[in-house]
Amino acid sequence: MSHLQDQLDEITSNTRELVQPERLAIGERAVEDLFATGIEQSILPAGAKAPEFALPDSTGRTVKSADLLALGPVILNFFRGRWCPYCVTELEAWRDLYPTIRERGALIAAISPQTIRQSDFMQGQHNLPFPLLNDDGCRIAEQFGLVYTIPPYHQQHYLSMLVNLPFVNGDESWKLVLPATYVVDRDGTIVFAEAHSDFRVRPEPDEVLRHLPARP
Numbered sequence: 001m002s003h004l005q006d007q008l009d010e011i012t013s014n015t016r017e018l019v020q021p022e023r024l025a026i027g028e029r030a031v032e033d034l035f036a037t038g039i040e041q042s043i044l045p046a047g048a049k050a051p052e053f054a055l056p057d058s059t060g061r062t063v064k065s066a067d068l069l070a071l072g073p074v075i076l077n078f079f080r081g082r083w084c085p086y087c088v089t090e091l092e093a094w095r096d097l098y099p100t101i102r103e104r105g106a107l108i109a110a111i112s113p114q115t116i117r118q119s120d121f122m123q124g125q126h127n128l129p130f131p132l133l134n135d136d137g138c139r140i141a142e143q144f145g146l147v148y149t150i151p152p153y154h155q156q157h158y159l160s161m162l163v164n165l166p167f168v169n170g171d172e173s174w175k176l177v178l179p180a181t182y183v184v185d186r187d188g189t190i191v192f193a194e195a196h197s198d199f200r201v202r203p204e205p206d207e208v209l210r211h212l213p214a215r216p
Contacts, residue, residue, distance in 0.1 A: 004093045004204055011085050012200050023157070030154040035197040039178060043145040043195045050076070050184045051143035055111065055133040058119035063131050068107050069186050073213050075101065075108040078146055078180040080199065082114060082122040083163050087179065090202050091128060097205050098129050105215040113138050113177060115170040136170070141177040146195055150174045183211045 016024060044050070054064045068074045077094060079087035094101075094108055101108050108130045112119070119132035138147040150158065150165070155174055158165060166172045180195035181203050192211035194203045 004090060004202060007089050007093075008086050008200055008202060011089065026154065026157045030151070030157070031198050033151065034148060037148070037197075039145070039148060040195060040197055043178070043180065043193060044143070044182075044190060046190050046193045048190050048193075049188050050182065050190050051140060052188075053111075053133075053135075053140045055135055055140065056116055057131040057133055058116060058123045060116055063109065063133055065184075065188075068109060069184065069188060072105045072107055073186055073191075074184045075106060075208060075212075076180075076182040076184060077108065077110040078141055078144065078177050078182075078195075079110055079112045080176055080179060081112050081165075081168050082118055082125075083168060084199065086199055086202065087112075088122075088126060090179070092126055093205055094130070095126065095128050097209070100209065101212075104209070104212050106212050109133055111135050111140060113141070113169045113175065115168065118168055135177075137173065138175045138177055141180075144180065144182070146178045146180050147175055148178070150176055181208055183208060185213050 052065050054062050057063050077091065079091060082088065091110055098108065110130060111133045113135055116134045119134060122128065123132055135141055141147050165174055165176070178195040178197065179199055179202060182190055183192035185191050191213065192208060
């Protein structure tokens with residue numbers, strides 16, 4: 001089985017072959033600028049209590065964190081949106097591991113600022129068996145310390161690539177989330193937390209699964 005990071009690195013390699021260097025430089029600058037803010041150090045860490053939430057899934061039905069945790073520990077995956085090939089690849093990896101997650105007595109939910117309609121498209125297109133939750137305005141992600149505002153020079157870059165975040169997310173804020181993965185124990189305690197300023201880097205699912213609490 002190929003590692004997730006190998007698949008992501010292949011996307012990066014293909015992108016570098018196809019995109020002009022001056023355009024690549026804008027994305028690199030944005031990653032460096034975001035890293036320099038220290039946002040990675042301010043995410044909600046392992047040992048903290050996870051904020052509770054009640055968010056709509058891709059059908060508009062409200063999913064509550066308390067209801068998920070009543071059934072077992074929960075993997076929470078914060079992702080940027082269906083327009084991000086790295087996020088799609090990561091969620092497809094979790095899709096393929098979904099039977100393993102359930103065998104371990106755990107659940108997974110993915111959270112993003114994209115609209116319910118976008119999540120509905122994504123769920124069907126990629127056959128994702130777990131809920132995609134709409135965090136309108138990044139309010140829950142904010143409580144996890146994952147939110148930043150895309151600077152104007154990078155907004156223009158996104159628009160030139162036909163990534164219209166105000167349309168995708170349904171607001172004009174240009175807020176986005178760090179891709180992040182959490183494991184939350186049934187009592188609401190975070191037992192694993194990882195987020196990266198560089199959207200091309202994600203934790204290996206195998207490592208995340210190792211942090212799932214043992215079944216009672």
